[in-house]
Amino acid sequence: MDLEKDYIVATRRQGPVHRILKLTIVALALVVCLVKLDFFFFTVEKIEHPKDIVLDALKENLARNWLYTYASEKHLAGTNYGLVEFTRKKFEQYGAKATVDDYDVYLSYPEDHALHLLDKHDKVEYTAPLKEDAFEEDPTTVNDTIPTFLGYGANGNVTANYVYVNYGLTEDFAWLRENGVSVEGKIAVARYGHIFRGLKVKFAQEQGAVGVLLYTDPADDGEVVPANGYKQYPEGPARAESSVQRGSVQFLGGVGAQPGDPTTPGYSSKKGAERQDPHNSIGKIPVLPISYRDVRPILAKLNGHGKKVPKAWKGGLDDFEYTTGPNPEASLNLYSKQTFKITPIWNVYGEFEGENKNEAILIGNHRDAWIKGGAGDPNSGTAILLEIARALGQLQDSGYKFKRSIILQNWDGEEYGLIGSTEFGEYASKKLQKDVVAYLNVDVGVQGKIFQLSASPVLNKVLRKVALWLPYPGKDAGSLYDHFKKEAGDRIHNLGSGSDYTVFLEHLGIPSADIGFKSGPKDPIYQYHSNYDSFHWMKKFGDKGFVFHNLAAKYISLVALELSKHKVIEFSLNDYAKDLLWYFQQVKDIVPKKWLDKQVPHHAMAHYIANEREVVESIYFSTQGYYTDRKIFAFEEFLEPYQCPHIQRMTMMDTLHHKKASFGDILKHTEHQLENLEKDALLFDTESISLQERHENRERLHWWQRIKLHFEIKHHNKLIQYFERNFLYEHGLHERPWFKHIVFASGRLTGYAGQTWPGIREAIEDEDFERTIKWLGIAAKAAKRTGAGLSVE
Numbered sequence: 001m002d003l004e005k006d007y008i009v010a011t012r013r014q015g016p017v018h019r020i021l022k023l024t025i026v027a028l029a030l031v032v033c034l035v036k037l038d039f040f041f042f043t044v045e046k047i048e049h050p051k052d053i054v055l056d057a058l059k060e061n062l063a064r065n066w067l068y069t070y071a072s073e074k075h076l077a078g079t080n081y082g083l084v085e086f087t088r089k090k091f092e093q094y095g096a097k098a099t100v101d102d103y104d105v106y107l108s109y110p111e112d113h114a115l116h117l118l119d120k121h122d123k124v125e126y127t128a129p130l131k132e133d134a135f136e137e138d139p140t141t142v143n144d145t146i147p148t149f150l151g152y153g154a155n156g157n158v159t160a161n162y163v164y165v166n167y168g169l170t171e172d173f174a175w176l177r178e179n180g181v182s183v184e185g186k187i188a189v190a191r192y193g194h195i196f197r198g199l200k201v202k203f204a205q206e207q208g209a210v211g212v213l214l215y216t217d218p219a220d221d222g223e224v225v226p227a228n229g230y231k232q233y234p235e236g237p238a239r240a241e242s243s244v245q246r247g248s249v250q251f252l253g254g255v256g257a258q259p260g261d262p263t264t265p266g267y268s269s270k271k272g273a274e275r276q277d278p279h280n281s282i283g284k285i286p287v288l289p290i291s292y293r294d295v296r297p298i299l300a301k302l303n304g305h306g307k308k309v310p311k312a313w314k315g316g317l318d319d320f321e322y323t324t325g326p327n328p329e330a331s332l333n334l335y336s337k338q339t340f341k342i343t344p345i346w347n348v349y350g351e352f353e354g355e356n357k358n359e360a361i362l363i364g365n366h367r368d369a370w371i372k373g374g375a376g377d378p379n380s381g382t383a384i385l386l387e388i389a390r391a392l393g394q395l396q397d398s399g400y401k402f403k404r405s406i407i408l409q410n411w412d413g414e415e416y417g418l419i420g421s422t423e424f425g426e427y428a429s430k431k432l433q434k435d436v437v438a439y440l441n442v443d444v445g446v447q448g449k450i451f452q453l454s455a456s457p458v459l460n461k462v463l464r465k466v467a468l469w470l471p472y473p474g475k476d477a478g479s480l481y482d483h484f485k486k487e488a489g490d491r492i493h494n495l496g497s498g499s500d501y502t503v504f505l506e507h508l509g510i511p512s513a514d515i516g517f518k519s520g521p522k523d524p525i526y527q528y529h530s531n532y533d534s535f536h537w538m539k540k541f542g543d544k545g546f547v548f549h550n551l552a553a554k555y556i557s558l559v560a561l562e563l564s565k566h567k568v569i570e571f572s573l574n575d576y577a578k579d580l581l582w583y584f585q586q587v588k589d590i591v592p593k594k595w596l597d598k599q600v601p602h603h604a605m606a607h608y609i610a611n612e613r614e615v616v617e618s619i620y621f622s623t624q625g626y627y628t629d630r631k632i633f634a635f636e637e638f639l640e641p642y643q644c645p646h647i648q649r650m651t652m653m654d655t656l657h658h659k660k661a662s663f664g665d666i667l668k669h670t671e672h673q674l675e676n677l678e679k680d681a682l683l684f685d686t687e688s689i690s691l692q693e694r695h696e697n698r699e700r701l702h703w704w705q706r707i708k709l710h711f712e713i714k715h716h717n718k719l720i721q722y723f724e725r726n727f728l729y730e731h732g733l734h735e736r737p738w739f740k741h742i743v744f745a746s747g748r749l750t751g752y753a754g755q756t757w758p759g760i761r762e763a764i765e766d767e768d769f770e771r772t773i774k775w776l777g778i779a780a781k782a783a784k785r786t787g788a789g790l791s792v793e
């Protein structure tokens, strides 16, 4: 009250000069407002075809230059600051706001190694060179190369008999157990393939193995092998016989593990972070990678010993039978020494600021490689990223103002366990969940000619649309989309893990895509994580004229631009909802038939019906409140009507009476929620299209209608932006709490491969009836909450 009086007195005291001054300021402010309003509501975009400017910039192709720069020097994670600076300067030169973001993380660097085959008197019979051949014409294979090693492989010097364990899958170890072959106290020799290598080590360690040898079997190269007359690299497209696949043996998506720095699980490794024992995520036994040439005498020694193996276990080496061993008269001495330390890594970011910074599009690629080259993995992607920076820079220079921000991100430490991206995601989780629309990843941008897409289904529509705009190289080859339909059957894969999108999608619920050109069955063998993944290989076999690098740069630039400039964010929510239902039908197929008529016990039913409060809270924050209506979080249809006066009081749920239901009823009920979501999403998408049309024809509207439309779209966009956040579960997956996404996860037994409805699926696999019901409840409630959010506009 007093304040008000003071204010009146103060205004009365102002003289006429004051008043004129004030009026002028108000008038000026009004004019500025009107000009701004005009900008937002009245004018049509000044530059009509930003797409053409991007394509024009990419008529020039500098990918080869960038690739040469990155793939000429060693650049293992946390080393080569020169390339950090190079990247930062390029971003800056092209007009992006460039920054370097560092983390202190736990890494291991190779120091020494040895592998000897010993006879029954422990005399050395053979010493493996553990080195890839040098080829004069390929300069990064010649001198000062990075040793063959496996990141995070434990230090040790062990001597033991050894056993061939096929791919080292859980099934393989189960087969060995059933056939009386023990790996306890032995060294496991596994071939690469099917699952992430770190899980092979995890499973071997769990079986009591004391060391692991990982090798590449030519049988897994398919068609293009010397046995079919193909010459080996560098003369021909087949794998060089001395080629060794390096890599990380972190446990990645395995039970109890997560990506990122193993000493800071779930939180970021900024300087001074508290450290924990890393051994939930990394192993304790020494491991070495080896070529098929060098493993030959070792496996040959097992010939005729142990058990005969099933046909599927036989590899492509023809001088022995692939029996399991052990051979009591042959042992291996395996020695590996690495330096483990906490050391800085550097992410580089380049931001093209848009008018709307709260709706950002991210494009990420990592920089670090296991070898001097790394031409395919990851620097084809880095070359593409710089080309994107150049094209967007040219667009910005032409006077174009981005609508939503586009931020380029060049990660460090991906190879060891998605470290740079994960630590950043954990550090900036709140901001990212609030501000990011989508994350586009390019890791191996080019290793062949076949276009491959993996994505969160909301992105399918825009990914297909942009592919229609670009021609595929070659005479009469049609569009990139024609190629994609022909070669990939129009199929966009699910995301699992294995690259930097993992934290964005599976931890933060941000729609993501992974984009690149892969090799087909008749293409040159991709020399993954070997010295031969070099500039020379790329120029001779991978992408001769760098045309696929250029095409990828065009494609990703245009996808990002389209997501940035389309007034109504161009997601198809119905594609997502349809896929949810389709995945659910696949899950239904693995439900044991005997469960269907089984009664659901009271407490499990209460779990299914009611919501756990903290789940609501976390969804509330990650969707910024756009989706959460607390009243809807119970399935009233299962309650006796007179028993539920306070349905919102979730803590009361256990004491409420509900109708009897069988597992089959619950299954049907969950499916029904997904069907409803599909309908709601379809209506919502129709509304999106209509809003976009009204926006495009806004000159026909009165100014107040334009203002109204502006705010309608703003609200609608937030629902689109936060849609996927609804499928996070605060407590994460069973025994993998870091993985919060309830629809997409990497398989706990495979590491890379994507898996859908992991919570439900794993509970069924574990034959855990009540846990299955709990996860059905989580899915059903997410679907109901999301649908309600979409339909209450």
Ligand SMILES: *[C@@H]1O[C@H](CO)[C@@H](O)[C@H](O)[C@H]1NC(C)=O
Binding pocket: 139, 142, 143, 144
């Ligand atoms: C490696 O080879 C390059 C080119 O052949 C040469 O310039 C360089 O001095 C060599 N480095 C070492 C450490 O031998």
Ligand SMILES: *[C@@H]1O[C@H](CO)[C@@H](O)[C@H](O)[C@H]1NC(C)=O
Binding pocket: 157, 158, 159, 333, 335
């Ligand atoms: C590893 O162990 C073997 C056998 O016990 C021994 O001969 C060798 O010297 C050891 N190597 C190192 C580097 O300690």
